[in-house]
Amino acid sequence: MNGLMGIAAGIAALTGMGAGIGIGIATGKAAEAVSRQPEADGKITKNFVLGIALAEATAIYGLIVAILIFTKI
Amino acid sequence: MSLQATSAVENTAVQSTTVKEVEVKTVQQGIAKEGKVAEHGAEKESLGAELTAKMEKITYESIKVEVPGFDVLNHHVKPFTIQFNESIFTMWFLTVIIIIGTILITRKFEKFPGKVQNFAETIVEGINNLAKSMIGHNWKPFAPYFGTILIFLAFCNTIGMLGIPEFHIGGFLFPGLRPPTKDINLPAALALMTILLVIGSQLKYKGIGGTVKSWFEPIPIMLPFKLMEYLIKPLSLCLRLFGNVFGAFVMMELITIVSRRLLLPPIFSLYFDIFDGLLQAFIFTFLSMLYIEEAIE
Numbered sequence: 001m002n003g004l005m006g007i008a009a010g011i012a013a014l015t016g017m018g019a020g021i022g023i024g025i026a027t028g029k030a031a032e033a034v035s036r037q038p039e040a041d042g043k044i045t046k047n048f049v050l051g052i053a054l055a056e057a058t059a060i061y062g063l064i065v066a067i068l069i070f071t072k073i
Numbered sequence: 074m075s076l077q078a079t080s081a082v083e084n085t086a087v088q089s090t091t092v093k094e095v096e097v098k099t100v101q102q103g104i105a106k107e108g109k110v111a112e113h114g115a116e117k118e119s120l121g122a123e124l125t126a127k128m129e130k131i132t133y134e135s136i137k138v139e140v141p142g143f144d145v146l147n148h149h150v151k152p153f154t155i156q157f158n159e160s161i162f163t164m165w166f167l168t169v170i171i172i173i174g175t176i177l178i179t180r181k182f183e184k185f186p187g188k189v190q191n192f193a194e195t196i197v198e199g200i201n202n203l204a205k206s207m208i209g210h211n212w213k214p215f216a217p218y219f220g221t222i223l224i225f226l227a228f229c230n231t232i233g234m235l236g237i238p239e240f241h242i243g244g245f246l247f248p249g250l251r252p253p254t255k256d257i258n259l260p261a262a263l264a265l266m267t268i269l270l271v272i273g274s275q276l277k278y279k280g281i282g283g284t285v286k287s288w289f290e291p292i293p294i295m296l297p298f299k300l301m302e303y304l305i306k307p308l309s310l311c312l313r314l315f316g317n318v319f320g321a322f323v324m325m326e327l328i329t330i331v332s333r334r335l336l337l338p339p340i341f342s343l344y345f346d347i348f349d350g351l352l353q354a355f356i357f358t359f360l361s362m363l364y365i366e367e368a369i370e
Contacts, residue, residue, distance in 0.1 A: 042206075046206075046359075049355070049356060049359060050359065050360070050363070053313065053356045053359070053360060056313070056317070057309055057312070057313050059316075060312055060313050060316030060317065060320075061312065061316075063316045063319075063320055064312055064315075064316055067319075
């Protein structure tokens, strides 16, 4: 049973994949936007940080679910 | 009803006595085991590890304070215990450090600033500019709160990189300095404070009518989502901070166990402790400001 729970926690931690793809796309677009319009640096950085914070949340939810599974709740 | 309640109390009392007996038994067994091991004179390292683990368990759970209270259900005075854990001690330590530091920095201000005053003014200016650009023209009452949160979280998230282990003073085992935000209760408290501030400022700046009106703002079908936001915002704030700091903490522990002799931990600590910790402190403040701006615009 413990082994199965470990596998379940590992599957829950796969949410990191989506967050990684999302943050990668956001970073690429932000770099593109800064190179197109260097004077809008501040605004772009603000939106970029907001975006990666929201994209990262999915990975964090995966981590929380993995912890919950592993502590048998 | 009262009979049932008293019987429940008796039951719990019986259970607690049995638990105590079991504990005594295990302690006796442990003593017997130690005697055996000492006789054989082997397995010193494992014994040491076992002992330290036992010490940790005992001292971390034994820091309890009994407070007189009143049991409402059973109508009698019954003391309840407040438990102090590791993160509370770290928070107290950090609070004392931050208060002393701010008093020392802001003590002698002059018209022509020196180095220390320049440093303090830079920090305050930065926080004010952030609040100004995020919240808008009503930034002034909110800036001190967010500055406090930012500085406190920055200290909390990066305290783990000092790597101070547990230490003994007079028989007590004091916990080491680990980030208190890896305990979910601190981020939860901060997120609750933020959402209360959001609701309060919304009621103050928009009024009750404006608040109710803003729930139906683009189209009336948005009402359940707008109401759900009051729950989802603090939940996501709390889980984001907790998950990031806890994940970084676990990663650092694993790296330390695997590659202590290769001098890898300091390199990874640059990312996991300093960069990630400061970024998460900033993001928490940033998102709180965004919610405030959304509420009062």
